[in-house]
Amino acid sequence: MPLQQLRESDGPTEAQFPSHLQRIEFDKLQLGSAYVDKYVEGTILVKYPPHELGTGEKVLKIVLEESTAQQSMSNQGTINTFIFGKLVEDCELALNQGDTVVLTKFQVTKSPSASKDGRHTFQLELSEETGATVFVYDKSAKEPTAACSVTEPMIRRPKVGIQDYVYVPLNKIKDGVTVNVYGVVKFFKPPYRSKGTDFCSTVTIVDPSNGKLNCVLFSGNADLLPKIYKVGDVVRFHRIKIQEFNQELQAISAVGFSALIFDGTLGAPMKPRTSSKSYQFTATDQQTVEGLRRWANANLSIHKSSIKLSEVKPAEYFDLTCQLIAKAAVDRSAVLLKVWDGTKCPHPLWQIPVDMNALEGDPADIQRLCKLTVDVLVYDNHIKAANSLKVGSYLRIHNIHAKLATPSSEKQSGSLATEPELEFHLHGGTSYGRGITVLPETCSDLQQLKQFLESALSADQDSLGDLTLLAMLNTSRGPSAPSGDSAVHVERCHQESATVLTAHQHIRATSLQEVLGQTPPHKYRIRAKLVNYEPKALYQSVKLYCPKCRLLQEIPDDDQIDGLLQDVCSLDSTAVDPDPQPHDALWYETTMWEAEDQRRRQITVRLVKTDRVQRTPELSTILVEGVTLNELHRLSRRFGTIIPVTSRTECLTLNGLSIPFLIQDEKWHYGCKHCSDPQPVNALKTLSPAESWESSVIAKVLGIQLLRYVFVMKFTLDDGSGSLDAFLWDEAERFFDISAADIVINDALQKKLTRIMDTLCPPRTDPDGCPWLECCIKSYYVSEGSEEKICYQLFDTVFAGAEGI
Structure with missing residues (x-):
């Protein structure tokens, strides 16, 4: 019951409430919190006469003062309290100045008059729609008579009927009034952080009167904002204030604002989405919602269903209803979401390079669905929302950009070039409603999505053909034929096909x-x-390939490499001291070897220092100078890592990228001339002796883009x-x-x-x-x-x- 009386004979306040309800002091109140298990207690310091809003709905204002034992020494001890709707009629006669009251299931909003009246910076709002209850603690109340059950509290509540709310057509609204409206969503932005501390959601609604209204709604808690999931939803807004902005009428959430949101699909359940614990919804309201659904589907072109991946076209912006399979932080500026909707995108897809260990998600699902998922990169202000998503949740991602990869030098590869890949981006900002919404189980679009996902996992669907054979046979969670049938199928392939x-x-x-x-x-x-x-x-048939510029080239032959190395030896012999002495550095030791030829050449070998107790040749890294091809072959069979260098300049440098810059475990590694920015070999001293000296690490330090075989x-x-x-x-x-x-x-x-x-x-x-x-x-x-x-x-x-x- 919205208004009840507490009696002194029943003991202190705490003894008359369920154990899960706890008192909260005025100075502990916070914006946006859901106070379903808390109550406040205070004495009515001031009671104002009821005031009628522009809609005909009444509001009653009282000022509560916290009890002496709990009262703060600051202005937080008194707080403005507003009671709305049907609850006003119950409280108007029952509440009086000096009464002690207890309030439950209230909402906390900012007080616009705090700087003027010196009271609490927040204010309390109560209405029967939110399930609020007002308890009056009357110390003068007498014991109940025999005619009144001791188990039933006395109630002073006038008998009133259901409140009939007045709804204003959108073409009739005027500046400066507070109204109730119905409408159909033509545009919206999911809740986002405003420039202040609040969350904001913007909604544009239309109705059969050909009116249009832009609504800007604020709340300290994003969950208290209207739960709009798509264009075409039907909304009911109570107590929105109309004001002029940029020569247009605009609605903002006023004191006591509440919202009901309905799926705009014809025949969808009539269950609203709302943050209110209780609300009034009559047969007339149901007829209004059904009428708006029919009108929108017949007269508006705003119902844009969530596009399937199988329907996506390049350069398109679209909303995607999907399930999250995995996610990973790519860097500080982007988050990767792997999602699927049960259909197969017909275009080659951009695969974002990311370490499998960095992916949050079930490895079996990632492998099983690898050909049905798409990679979506999320940027800027959407990163926080993306990081908070739970793998497996169902999402609607608004305003994804399907973009063809920028053409590169892959065209130079001749007949090996493939068609451009399709990329998916959720750009920063909130323009065009960009954002991510987590769909609840009650959403009708979610039920349709689950049907698509289930059908995609059916063994009879073509999309199953895009799942790898390995996943089909070995993933227990995925669809698979009986093991006997699978074995027969593989055996048949071996017999009939090579x-x-x-x-x-x-x-x-x-x-x-x-x-x-x-x-x-x-x-x-x-x-x-x-x-x-x-x-x-x-x-x-073996070539060298640059994964960055996608250029293919032949592997240099032995004669070419040998000629280049001999040229380097000749240059080194004219540029260095005829009687060279070994020079050590902090990170290597130098020794001179004599070549086995008639010229008595000197080969400079610099042994990189490590922290290993035993320095065996196969685990050692050497920098060699003045070697021929045959000598390089012999050294590669003895030492684990070899880097050919020259010292013609003040610091050690590579010999150029026409010859291997690194030989490791007998594999000769080359760098791309177009994509590399060679650094002095001395840069390797930044690698600590304990770090891994793998080819990729060495190449990165030396500024080399590795070529792949x-x-x-x-x-x-x-x-x-x-x-x-x-x-x-x-x-x-x-x-x-x-x-x-x-x-x-x-x-x-x-x-x-x-x-x-x-x-x-x-x-x-x-x-x-x-x-x-x-x-x-x-x-x-x-x-x-x-x-x-x-x-x-x-x-x-x-x-x-x-x-x-």
């Missing part, structure tokens, strides 16, 4: 004739024979209906199960590659005798001058018999 698909097993096979007749970009599953491949000299091959495939050339390169290591860097120095791996190619395309054999290959290929355009050429590339395919080769 290759196995790692994805897209459920996609229909397409003939090459059909492939050649379709326009890129597209992905296909094919069944064909390898009738030819290039290069025939397999060692030529990659396979690049061209397969000619034929299925009888047509023939085409397809490149195998970025997934070639996975196809062969061989490292391109290892094959350069390992004779056994070179022989293994030869055996694999002889299996796929037997030499001196009629094409009819070649084995069948099940492959995935994708088509794309490559620019050649003013013309565009169609190219094809193998992906998600591996050689079936690598273990036995």
Whole structure:
């Protein structure tokens, strides 16, 4: 009951309340807190006559003074209190000056008159809609008579009917009044931190009167602001104040403001979203909401459903309803969110490079859904909200930007270039409603999303073809066929095909004739024979590739490297003292070796100091100067890390990037001439002896962009209906199960590659005798001058018999 009486005969105040309710002093009150388990107690110092708002609704103001035992010595001891709506009629006759009252389920807002009246900086607001109750502690009350049950408190409450609120059409509102309105959301911004301490939400609503109203709502607690999830929601606002701003009428939240939000979808449940614990909602209100839903769906074009990833187009801004699979901090300026909505984006996707250990999320889910998730980068003011998200939660991300990756020198790679990747960004600021909303279980859009996610995990869906075979067979949480069926399927692939698909097993096979007749970009599953491949000299298939500028280049041959090293030796011999003496530094020790040739050359070897007790050659790092190619080969078989240097300048420098700048574990590492900014070798002294001296660390300190070893091959495939050339390169290591860097120095791996190619395309054999290959290929355009050429590339395919080769 909203108004009740406490009796002195029942004991002190604390004894007459449930144990979960605790008293809070005036000076402990805070903005935005939900006081559902607290109460305040005070004496009515002043009672003002009821005042009628512009809507016809009444408000009663009283000033409470805290009891002497608890009263603060500052102005926090008295507080303005406002009672709204139906509760006013109950309290108008029952409350009097000098009464002690107890208030529960109140709201705390800023007091606009604190600087003038010298009272508390906050004020209390109560209404029956929020479930507030006012208890009057009347010490003069007599004991109940026999006609009144001792278990039922005396109530002084006039009998009144349900309050009939008046709602003003949006085209009738005027400046300076406080009104109640209904409307349909045409635009909104999710709650965001204002320039002050409050949170702010802006909403634009319309109604059948052709009126429009911009609302700016503030609260110290974001959860108390209207819970609007999408354009088209129906809202009911009570007690919003109209004022003029920039020559337009604008609404702001006034004292006693409350809101009900309804899903705007036709037929959706009539359960509102609200922070109020109780509210009045009549049959008339239900008719109003239903009428606004019908009107909006019939007359407005504002109902923009959440776009699916399968519908996204480049350069588009859209809202995405999705589930969060994983997240990671990329740097101080961005957070990565991995999300999915049960559909597959048709475009190549930008994969943000991030350490798997940095990802917060279930590794099994990340692997299982890797081909269905997209990476969204979140910036600036949205970072805090992104960091607070729980993995597995359901979200609506507002105003995502789908952006094609900026073209780079990848076009220089000729036929190896692929189509641009699609990036997803949530830019900073709140323009166009940018933000992130966590959807509750009651949201109708969430129920639709769950249906999409469940169907995506069904074994009969095409999207399952985008999940890796490994995840299907080994992830217990993911969908999988019975183990016996899986084994039969793999065995059949080994018998009938020399290759196995790692994805897209459920996609229909397409003939090459059909492939050649379709326009890129597209992905296909094919069944064909390898009738030819290039290069025939397999060692030529290994190239050097820069992941930054995407430039491919040949590996320098021995004659080229030897000539460059001899040129360096000649220059060094003319630039240095004819009788050189070793010079040590704090981070290395220097020694001179005599070369085994007729010229009696001096080789300078600088041994980098470490904190190891035992310094074995294979664990040592040396800087060498004045060596030939043969000497470099011999040293690489003895020492773990070698860096060729020169001392023609005042400090040690590299010999240039046409020769390897680093040899580690017999692997020769090269740097990109276009993307590197070589630093003096002395920069390595910043690495402590205990730090890792791996190739990537050394390259970073020396300003070198490492080149990767990659396979690049061209397969000619034929299925009888047509023939085409397809490149195998970025997934070639996975196809062969061989490292391109290892094959350069390992004779056994070179022989293994030869055996694999002889299996796929037997030499001196009629094409009819070649084995069948099940492959995935994708088509794309490559620019050649003013013309565009169609190219094809193998992906998600591996050689079936690598273990036995």
